[in-house]
Amino acid sequence: MVCKSWRAKLDTYLDGELPEEEMRSFDAHVRGCPACSADALARVQMKRAIQVAGKRFTPSAEFRRKMERTISSKPRRKLGLGWILATAALVILGVGALTSIYVRNRTGSDRAFSEIADLHVQMLASASPVDVVSSDRHTVKPWFQGRIPFAFDLPELQNSEFSLVGGRMTYLDQTPGAHLIYDVRKHHISVFIFQQQALQARLGDISLSSKKLPFNTETWSQGGLRYFVVGDASPADIDRLAKLFKAGAS
Amino acid sequence: MPLFDQLYNFAHWLTQNREEAEDLVQETYVKALKGFSSFQLGTNFRAWMYRILRNTFLTSRTGLRATSTVPLDSDEDGPELAVENETPETTLLKRSDSELVQGAINDLPVLYREILLLCEVEEMSYQEIAETLSIPIGTVMSRLSRARKTLRDGLRLQLHKG
Numbered sequence: 001m002v003c004k005s006w007r008a009k010l011d012t013y014l015d016g017e018l019p020e021e022e023m024r025s026f027d028a029h030v031r032g033c034p035a036c037s038a039d040a041l042a043r044v045q046m047k048r049a050i051q052v053a054g055k056r057f058t059p060s061a062e063f064r065r066k067m068e069r070t071i072s073s074k075p076r077r078k079l080g081l082g083w084i085l086a087t088a089a090l091v092i093l094g095v096g097a098l099t100s101i102y103v104r105n106r107t108g109s110d111r112a113f114s115e116i117a118d119l120h121v122q123m124l125a126s127a128s129p130v131d132v133v134s135s136d137r138h139t140v141k142p143w144f145q146g147r148i149p150f151a152f153d154l155p156e157l158q159n160s161e162f163s164l165v166g167g168r169m170t171y172l173d174q175t176p177g178a179h180l181i182y183d184v185r186k187h188h189i190s191v192f193i194f195q196q197q198a199l200q201a202r203l204g205d206i207s208l209s210s211k212k213l214p215f216n217t218e219t220w221s222q223g224g225l226r227y228f229v230v231g232d233a234s235p236a237d238i239d240r241l242a243k244l245f246k247a248g249a250s
Numbered sequence: 251m252p253l254f255d256q257l258y259n260f261a262h263w264l265t266q267n268r269e270e271a272e273d274l275v276q277e278t279y280v281k282a283l284k285g286f287s288s289f290q291l292g293t294n295f296r297a298w299m300y301r302i303l304r305n306t307f308l309t310s311r312t313g314l315r316a317t318s319t320v321p322l323d324s325d326e327d328g329p330e331l332a333v334e335n336e337t338p339e340t341t342l343l344k345r346s347d348s349e350l351v352q353g354a355i356n357d358l359p360v361l362y363r364e365i366l367l368l369c370e371v372e373e374m375s376y377q378e379i380a381e382t383l384s385i386p387i388g389t390v391m392s393r394l395s396r397a398r399k400t401l402r403d404g405l406r407l408q409l410h411k412g
Contacts, residue, residue: 011395015369017376046402047370048317053351054371057262058255071251071279121286125252125295151361214283 006036014043074115112203112228115172117215120230122188123168123181129188130166130181140167140180148176152193152225155248161185162241173202183242189231189241196226216243222249251279253299256372260300263367264307264316264360272312278303297374297381304364304382316360354404362397369394 006029012018013026030037123129132143137154147169157164163183170179170192177194206219206226216238218229229242257278262271281302307313318322355363368382375389
């Protein structure tokens with residue numbers, strides 16, 4: 001192949017998008033051809049320059065705070081976009097008094113539930129949602145031993161619609177805990193378990209949040225542990241899974 | 251917030267205006283939260299978020315204005331051919347003139363600007379870019395090639411002016 005043909009694919013090669021075999025042939029050619037290697041070098045310099053120049057804009061701290069407030073505090077399902085944007089506009093226009101009252105009244109429960117919802121979304125968005133992949137509770141439960149400072153029981157799921165996907169380590173306000181993922185009819189449900197005492201010390205008393213959240217949730221304390229069940233499955237499904245856990249832990 | 255900084259950077263490049271970029275990012279997150287149930291687990295979350303942002307931009311006043319004068323893709327055309335070994339832009343790049351490169355990116359038509367940023371800054375694969383822009387991979391390759399050529403031509407022009 002003459003250099004002209006190689007060079008027609010040079011950008012694709014540098015983007016790492018050629019088939020594996022062709023990549024290897026290209027490697028060999030570029031190493032042995034001064035003209036193509038010089039061209040490749042020029043293009044790599046250009047790629048790097050674009051990469052550096054392209055990372056140009058960063059959000060202001062004020063905008064970041066505003067977005068964090070919007071995301072963590074807005075009712076997301078029941079209210080329309082217009083309402084949400086209107087509320088955000090009010091915040092922008094400086095309804096500072098309302099904001100400060102809101103901040104003062106923000107309870108540990110609200111904060112805990114916002115973070116729990118974020119942890120659930122983070123899991124859904126992750127390329128590797130679980131650290132231990134298994135539908136067998138006798139595999140998942142021992143995996144947490146030595147990783148978190150407490151033990152817990154997982155319910156028997158036979159004859160139920162739920163299936164265990166796996167688990168991962170998690171932290172809520174710097175408190176380590178277990179994050180279990182269950183499936184029910186293509187919905188993913190997260191179950192979070194923390195030490196009640198550790199969580200209470202950081203966040204105060206936790207009860208069901210007064211805030212509306214984008215997911216259905218349930219929480220309770222049992223045997224020194226605090227449980228959260230969260231997901232976009234129906235409230236009945238969330239309740240059924242919570243009951244299985246309650247029965248399993250009693 | 252996942253992808254917040256990256257989405258903001260991309261939004262600012264598209265809108266070329268801080269306030270509009272903030273509005274665009276905010277609307278993107280609101281739409282993503284409202285439509286989260288439509289997100290398919292196992293599909294690409296990043297591409298999904300960028301697609302929401304881009305579609306929101308394209309239907310905004312600024313987006314409609316920006317895309318009303320874009321050059322048409324001619325996807326049947328083959329990739330561009332070689333650049334010279336010692337070109338004005340490589341001389342320029344050796345001087346690490348980031349501002350000039352930023353200016354040249356800014357001057358690109360929006361369809362070229364976005365694809366170049368997704369590839370070089372976000373380091374998306376062709377497949378991810380195809381998902382984000384809702385175009386075939388062949389179109390990704392040809393549009394990217396044209397974007398690079400247009401950028402190089404722009405830089406060359408800048409350098410000659412300078």
